[in-house]
Amino acid sequence: GEDVEQSLFLSVREGDSSVINCTYTDSSSTYLYWYKQEPGAGLQLLTYIFSNMDMKQDQRLTVLLNKKDKHLSLRIADTQTGDSAIYFCAEISGGSYQLTFGKGTKLSVIP
Amino acid sequence: DTEVTQTPKHLVMGMTNKKSLKCEQHMGHRAMYWYKQKAKKPPELMFVYSYEKLSINESVPSRFSPECPNSSLLNLHLHALQPEDSALYLCASSQETGGNTEAFFGQGTRLTVV
Numbered sequence: 001g002e003d004v005e006q007s008l009f010l011s012v013r014e015g016d017s018s019v020i021n022c023t024y025t026d027s028s029s030t031y032l033y034w035y036k037q038e039p040g041a042g043l044q045l046l047t048y049i050f051s052n053m054d055m056k057q058d059q060r061l062t063v064l065l066n067k068k069d070k071h072l073s074l075r076i077a078d079t080q081t082g083d084s085a086i087y088f089c090a091e092i093s094g095g096s097y098q099l100t101f102g103k104g105t106k107l108s109v110i111p
Numbered sequence: 112d113t114e115v116t117q118t119p120k121h122l123v124m125g126m127t128n129k130k131s132l133k134c135e136q137h138m139g140h141r142a143m144y145w146y147k148q149k150a151k152k153p154p155e156l157m158f159v160y161s162y163e164k165l166s167i168n169e170s171v172p173s174r175f176s177p178e179c180p181n182s183s184l185l186n187l188h189l190h191a192l193q194p195e196d197s198a199l200y201l202c203a204s205s206q207e208t209g210g211n212t213e214a215f216f217g218q219g220t221r222l223t224v225v
Contacts (some may be wrong), residue, residue, distance in 0.1 A: 035216070042115075042201055042217050042222065043216035045215060047216070057189065099156070099214060101154055103153055104150070104151075
């Protein structure tokens with residue numbers, strides 16, 4: 001079945017860039033998403049990328065997709081303490097009902 | 112308005128109680144979802160409604176009963192739950208099912224079964 005893998009923890013200093021990586025196995029993935037979850041809260045959609053794109057930039061966020069290697073990354077520029085959260089990578093295949101989530105990467109920002 | 116609103120935010124219930132979780136969206140989305148999230152785990156899909164009809168039930172026990180009274184509302188009726196059902200219950204909606212639109216999530220209901 002489909003699988004989405006992420007490293008569990010990342011720690012960066014405030015002001016530095018963060019890069020959160022994700023790999024997936026489903027070659028028919030059509031959309032790939034990054035969600036942010038703050039403690040005790042729901043999931044906030046940060047950004048998404050369609051599988052025929054290789055890069056998407058949105059203010060401090062840059063998503064890179066390497067479809068050949070099935071590798072997705074989220075770069076957060078000028079990381080702030082408010083960026084501390086768990087970041088979930090998720091994918092969906094065409095015609096599927098279900099988002100497949102990674103286990104989430106906990107980003108800790110050190111002041 | 113890109114909000115999915117869930118009520119209540121917190122719920123404590125006994126194993127013999129009957130309660131309901133509510134979810135509302137006014138984005139005109141035709142697909143709505145219930146997810147269950149245990150601590151430090153990703154969300155797990157429970158149910159999918161498409162055009163107010165149940166289209167996916169991920170082998171969820173019958174003590175969880177979803178209901179979609181109209182295109183804006185999604186309920187989850189709870190009865191005779193177990194302590195291991197304690198979790199964050201997330202509602203989501205998307206314009207359609209399938210891989211062409213993003214899903215928006217509510218803030219969740221944190222359920223504790225005692």
